[in-house]
Amino acid sequence: MNDKMRDELLxxxxxxxxIDFKELSVVxxxxxxxxxxxxxxxxxxxxICAYHTLINWEKTDIEKxxxxxxxxxxxxxxxxxDHIAERIYNYPEVKSVYLISGGYDxxxxxxxxxxxxxxxxxxxxxxxxxxxxxxxxxFILKKYKDHGSLINETSKDEREVIIP
Amino acid sequence: MRNFLSDKVTGLKPSGIRKFFDIVSEMKDAxxxxxxxxxxxxxxxxxxxxxxxxxxxxxxxxxxxxxKALREEISNYIKRTQGISYNxxxxxxxxxxxxxxxxxxxxxxxxxxxxxIIPQPSYVSxxxxxxxxxxxxxxxNLKSENEFRLKPxxxxxxxxxxxxxxxxxxxxxxxxxxxxxxxLEKIAKxxxxxxxxxxxxxxxxxxxxxxxxxxxxxxxGMKERTxxxxxxxxxxxxxxxxxxxxxGPKDIIKQMTKIHQFAIMCAPTNSQYAAVEALKKGDEEVxxxxxxxxxxxxxxxxxxKEMKLxxxxxxxxxxxxxxIKEFNMTSEEFATRLLKEEKVAVVPGTAFGDCAEGYLRIxxxxxxxxxxxxxxxxxxxxxxxxxxx
Ligand SMILES: Cc1ncc(COP(=O)(O)O)c(C=O)c1O
Numbered sequence: 001m002n003d004k005m006r007d008e009l010l011x012x013x014x015x016x017x018x019i020d021f022k023e024l025s026v027v028x029x030x031x032x033x034x035x036x037x038x039x040x041x042x043x044x045x046x047x048i049c050a051y052h053t054l055i056n057w058e059k060t061d062i063e064k065x066x067x068x069x070x071x072x073x074x075x076x077x078x079x080x081x082d083h084i085a086e087r088i089y090n091y092p093e094v095k096s097v098y099l100i101s102g103g104y105d106x107x108x109x110x111x112x113x114x115x116x117x118x119x120x121x122x123x124x125x126x127x128x129x130x131x132x133x134x135x136x137x138x139f140i141l142k143k144y145k146d147h148g149s150l151i152n153e154t155s156k157d158e159r160e161v162i163i164p
Numbered sequence: 165m166r167n168f169l170s171d172k173v174t175g176l177k178p179s180g181i182r183k184f185f186d187i188v189s190e191m192k193d194a195x196x197x198x199x200x201x202x203x204x205x206x207x208x209x210x211x212x213x214x215x216x217x218x219x220x221x222x223x224x225x226x227x228x229x230x231x232k233a234l235r236e237e238i239s240n241y242i243k244r245t246q247g248i249s250y251n252x253x254x255x256x257x258x259x260x261x262x263x264x265x266x267x268x269x270x271x272x273x274x275x276x277x278x279x280x281i282i283p284q285p286s287y288v289s290x291x292x293x294x295x296x297x298x299x300x301x302x303x304x305n306l307k308s309e310n311e312f313r314l315k316p317x318x319x320x321x322x323x324x325x326x327x328x329x330x331x332x333x334x335x336x337x338x339x340x341x342x343x344x345x346x347x348l349e350k351i352a353k354x355x356x357x358x359x360x361x362x363x364x365x366x367x368x369x370x371x372x373x374x375x376x377x378x379x380x381x382x383x384x385g386m387k388e389r390t391x392x393x394x395x396x397x398x399x400x401x402x403x404x405x406x407x408x409x410x411x412g413p414k415d416i417i418k419q420m421t422k423i424h425q426f427a428i429m430c431a432p433t434n435s436q437y438a439a440v441e442a443l444k445k446g447d448e449e450v451x452x453x454x455x456x457x458x459x460x461x462x463x464x465x466x467x468x469k470e471m472k473l474x475x476x477x478x479x480x481x482x483x484x485x486x487x488i489k490e491f492n493m494t495s496e497e498f499a500t501r502l503l504k505e506e507k508v509a510v511v512p513g514t515a516f517g518d519c520a521e522g523y524l525r526i527x528x529x530x531x532x533x534x535x536x537x538x539x540x541x542x543x544x545x546x547x548x549x550x551x552x553x
Contacts, residue, residue, distance in 0.1 A: 008455060026466045027459035027532070161509055162188050162198035164288045164337075164516075 001038045005030060009038060010047070015148070017051040056143075056151055066095075066111050066140040067118045070104040071126065072133040081105060084131045093121060104136070115139065176292050181515045184496055188509050195538045196509040196530075200337060202401035202482070203529045204456075207449040210400060210442045217437035224433060228425040229417075230258025230409070231436045237443035238409050242394075245369070246379045248387055254414040257421045258431045262367045262395040262408035263289060264424070269363055269391045269410055270297040270329070272419040278328040283314050284517025285485075286333040287365065294329075302327070305519035308487065311476050312341035316350040323354075329361050332380060335368035338516045338525035339485040340461075340478020345378050352383045361416075362390045367408070370399035370450050373458045374479040381411075388413050391420075396435075398481075399450050400442045405435035457482050460528040460535060467539045471546055482529045485513065489522040491549050499524060505548075506541040 001009070005028055012019060012027070021039075025032045042048040057064045073084050081099050088108055089097040095109040108126070112118045122137055143151045179185070188198065205211075229235065235252035242248050250256055259265040266289055270280065274297040282290045283304040294301045304322050306312045319330070332351070334343040343351070355362055362380055369377040381390035395408025410420060424430075464484050468475045475486035488498050495512035502508050511527075513520030528535065 012459070023463070023532075027462050029462050157196075157203065159196075159199050159201060159203070161191070161194065161196040162185055162511060163200040164511070 001030065001034055006038060006042075009035070010042070013039075013048065052147075054147055054149055058143075063113050064111055065113065065115055065118055066109060067122075068138045068140065069108040069110060069122060069126065070100075070136045070138075071106040071108055072104045072135075073106060073129075074131045074133060075105075076131060084129065087129055088126065091121070091125065093117075172296065176295060179288070179515065181496055181512050184500055184503075184512060187500060187503060191503060191507065191509070194503060194507040194509045195534065195541070197526045197528075197535070197538050198509040198511045199527050199529055200483075201403040201529060202398060202453065203531065204401040204453050206400060206402050206405070206438075207442075207446065209445060209449075210402070210438050213441040214405075214434050214438035217434050222433055222437060226258075226430045226433050226436055228430055229256065229421050230431055231433075231440065234258055234436050234440050234443075235409075237440050238411070241443050242379075242392070242411060245376075246382045248379065248382050248392075248411075250411040251414070255417055256409060256411050257417050257424060258436060259395075259408045259410060259424060260406045260428055260431050261397060262365060262393050264428065264431075265391075265393045265395070265408050265410040265420075266290065266363070266365065267293045267296075268420045268423040268427070269393065269412075269416075270294055270299065271423055272416055273329060273361060273391075274299040275328075277326055279324060279326045280329045280331060281319070281322050281327060282331050283318075283333060285312065285336070285338050285513060285520035285523070286331070286516060287337050288516065290331050290333070290365075294331075299329070300326070303517065303519075305517070306339075306341075308476060308523075312336060312339040312485070313343055313347050314351060316354055319351060319354055323358050323360075327358065327360060329363055330355060332362050332364040334364075334366070335372055335377065335480025337368065337481050338483050338511065338513065338520070339523075340481050340483045342372055342374065342377070342478075342480040343380075344375065348378060348380045348383060352380055352386050355389060356385050360389065362386070363393065364390055365393045367393065367395050368398050368481040369394060371454055371457060371482060372480045373454075373461060377480070391416060396439050396442060399453075400439075400446055401453065402435070402439070402442070405432065405438065407431055407435040407439050457528060460530070460532055463532055463535060464526065464528055464539070467535075467543075471539075471543055473546065482527055484526050484528065485520075485523050486526065487523055491546075491553075495521055495524060502542065502545050506545045508538050508541045508545075 021032050021035050025035045075081050076083050085097050093110055093112055095111050098107045100107045110118055122135055126135055235256040238256050239250045239252040242250055270293050276298050278299045279302050280294040280299040281302045283306050291301045302322050304318050364380050366379055379392055381387050381392045391410055391412040393410050396402040465477055468486055473486045475484055478484055495514050499510055499512040511525040513523030
């Protein structure tokens, strides 16, 4: 599969990971075997890392609180930020860890059942790590758009039914 | 009281499928594949520029032929996509859609008795515009076995000593047909030999799926005898902004601008500012939309193949044009029954010319999810018809 088609495949999968191989091969103009082979290659190379589902938890009765935590750290000799990042991302409640340029170093997103649990994580686990200098915690109040998709709105086709 | 109406206007053939359109507009819950405009919203950065230009209070008229900056960008765009150089000062006019460019282009060149050759199936406005301009339309019935491309012998047969203009409608609405370089070269040779002018409607030029679109104006000796029409509606998903343009020989553009000045004054200012941004920064967004259309095109072609519905592979615009002759019904009957029985709206081919009897125009300016439901229903309908015969 050439690079152009591979990029197309990736952008289709990024929007819809549930698309079946047959449909994928039809829209790309490739054979099912080619698509299968390419996908398993992409998975092996960790270019495709995981397949996720975007869920609007607010519509369920499951409580979820998400926080964005800005973390300032002292980088460690020889390892930069990677070691401390690993210490943080190993906690299963941590959803993502990014190294950030600007006023702080790491952006950590955390998902818990309640504010209290997030507060506990920050004070008991995060702040007590040796190289963590300071943290600032922001709670998400409402999600409008996530991973490129609007959370609550579905768009309506407002075009006329027939246009020459 | 007298009859105040113009004979010329009342004499325009009313659309033969009026009845069908009336039924469609009453069906509220139908799935439509009948739309000739993009399903994408105008890319945000273009809309943003439109909003910004309003905020800045740019609410005045522009010069008649359009904003200088826009004409320059149009000239750059044609240069980088087609390799043709148009002087932005006197070889470009910005119009209210490609629609206006078709109208004033014909009015600028037609004298009474002149003949305009119109290959069909094609967009609905060429014939009435030609008639209103005072010309006699001469129709060429394109053939499906030629993939609805215009062939030299068909053209030769239509030419008389009164022929002045050939309308070249590619990439084509409704068939999705394109003309490749070899096709165009043969046509250009005849056009030059017979001293004709070409009006080339390239509104879908950005949406081709085989090779990049080639304008007939880029061939030797053709720039001086071509009015090239294009616009923002299809490529940039800007139908409602009403913006298009014509490029051509300066004596023709000058007369077109004269009509435009008296009838329109200038194209919408706000849209013009937005369009400058579209041309400057839009290539990537256009390519993304083109890719999406291409996925849907392949999806539909495959679905028709599985249904064993006869359909040539279209390489342009966003339409497929399947043949339904096996069912022994007119296009209109088929479309009407499909609408009533399965609630899917498609356009009978005959909306685009009598020779399109037996065909349907199906638009893929819809999401694949939408197409899937529609295809399921079309399949039900086709199975039902086949089982009953
Ligand atoms: C072939 C063709 N030409 C011209 C037009 C007019 O487009 P606009 O006036 O929006 O530029 C259309 C619109 O459907 C078309 O399909």
